[in-house]
Amino acid sequence: MLIKIEFESDIPIYEQLKRQIIMGIAKGEFKPGEELPSVRQLSGDIGINLHTVNKTYNILKEEGYLTINRRKGAMVKDELPDAKEEYIHILKDELSYLIADAKNRGINMEDFSKICLDIYSEFEKEV
Amino acid sequence: MLIKIEFESDIPIYEQLKRQIIMGIAKGEFKPGEELPSVRQLSGDIGINLHTVNKTYNILKEEGYLTINRRKGAMVKDELPDAKEEYIHILKDELSYLIADAKNRGINMEDFSKICLDIYSEFEKEV
Amino acid sequence: MLIKIEFESDIPIYEQLKRQIIMGIAKGEFKPGEELPSVRQLSGDIGINLHTVNKTYNILKEEGYLTINRRKGAMVKDELPDAKEEYIHILKDELSYLIADAKNRGINMEDFSKICLDIYSEFEKEV
Amino acid sequence: MLIKIEFESDIPIYEQLKRQIIMGIAKGEFKPGEELPSVRQLSGDIGINLHTVNKTYNILKEEGYLTINRRKGAMVKDELPDAKEEYIHILKDELSYLIADAKNRGINMEDFSKICLDIYSEFEKEV
DNA sequence: GTGGTCTAGACCACG
DNA sequence: GTGGTCTAGACCACG
Structure with missing residues (x-):
């Protein structure tokens, strides 16, 4: 890698x-x-x-x-870590800030979802 | 506030x-x-x-x-900043890491989108 | 004006x-x-x-x-102020900094002179 | 230095x-x-x-x-910053004022160019 | 009354 | 050893 x-x-x-x-x-x-x-x-x-x-x-x-x-x-690890409550909390905090900033700059829900979807499918490509 | x-x-x-x-x-x-x-x-x-x-x-x-x-x-400012190329680049970098971590922990595309949507609609409630 | x-x-x-x-x-x-x-x-x-x-x-x-x-x-005033030594000194200081910055950013002598000339002729136009 | x-x-x-x-x-x-x-x-x-x-x-x-x-x-930096549009704008504003003041005080285009040229060549002397 | 500048001193993260 | 962060306190410019 x-x-x-x-x-x-x-x-x-x-x-x-x-x-x-x-x-x-x-x-x-x-x-x-x-x-x-x-x-x-x-x-x-x-x-x-x-x-x-x-x-x-x-x-x-x-x-x-x-x-x-x-x-x-x-x-x-054979078993990757799972999404504990504490993790979800941190994730939501980070996303809240990123989304607030994006929304302020004129990126709407659809644009934002599109970006996330592209990234997700990039990760799913080559398993 | x-x-x-x-x-x-x-x-x-x-x-x-x-x-x-x-x-x-x-x-x-x-x-x-x-x-x-x-x-x-x-x-x-x-x-x-x-x-x-x-x-x-x-x-x-x-x-x-x-x-x-x-x-x-x-x-x-009367006009909030807009989403310049440099900003989009940084946003994608941050999201790539967040999504990678989320995906590893078993959060799939649908779960992640749901979280983002909830946050977005939270911001859209007019105060 | x-x-x-x-x-x-x-x-x-x-x-x-x-x-x-x-x-x-x-x-x-x-x-x-x-x-x-x-x-x-x-x-x-x-x-x-x-x-x-x-x-x-x-x-x-x-x-x-x-x-x-x-x-x-x-x-x-009927007679505008003239360029005393002290003034010349300050002018050179200001210009030294502006020219240093311009030179560092790839603006050569010719480009810089051209900008000054344009400004001068703008002032001379409408007397 | x-x-x-x-x-x-x-x-x-x-x-x-x-x-x-x-x-x-x-x-x-x-x-x-x-x-x-x-x-x-x-x-x-x-x-x-x-x-x-x-x-x-x-x-x-x-x-x-x-x-x-x-x-x-x-x-x-290995690459010095270049002259972006915003920079050029600020430079012209500064120069406009400096040149206006100089012109009022009897410094003509030739004198002014001479001063700039002297400064430029001072910077070009390799150290 | 507001932010801007400067000083002095402390503790911390990085590597 | 380096810059980053934070505090405390002072004086100043603007208008």
């Missing part, structure tokens, strides 16, 4: 990496049960600090995406 | 305030042409520093939401 | 007014020896505070552009 | 600093890709507050001159 970090972004590298792995899983590029590259390898490939990859892996473990084994490294 | 800041949150106070004002505009609680509270008043009401409110107002000015007049204070 | 104030601008109103009067003189719309509108009239026409017009007139008097007579009001 | 602030000036310190950095770039004293001093170092050298330097750096980032990296500090 291709990981692309924007070094000039305001979003911290560990957060960018986390998002890309989550999007990689949604696209089926990383499948449940599959091993992720080792911390050493991934940090070397991307050209970032070893601790940064480690931080990302640990956050993804906390969120229920990965298991980390001292010998076998990181692996995508 | 009721502003509610989570002081424990990782999201900076000025950013939380910005989002709440944008949501307030979407809900019609702040209307185009309407004056916002002065930085001193709002900072006093919320219990945060004057400079933090000032920062939020200036960011919203940069984004095209407000005009700031040295003697009359801040006012919602 | 048409005075146009941008009330949303960061430039103070008295400064905008000063610049417009100086440009009006350069265009020949106000001629040496000519009376300017009274403070009361001008402030009423533009819709700004009486003190603001007063401030502008006093600055222009300081700079050698106007004479102010209690009974006859403000008048453009 | 030598930074010189006039503490008595009406021009805010952060604005003076911004102009000097832009002139430094035009002169080639700061080259694309080059790192600027840290906010702490520069503020200490000049004898101003750290936040004032920070404000300047952030404005220059907004204008497309710098990138700011939380750990590496500020760097002149």
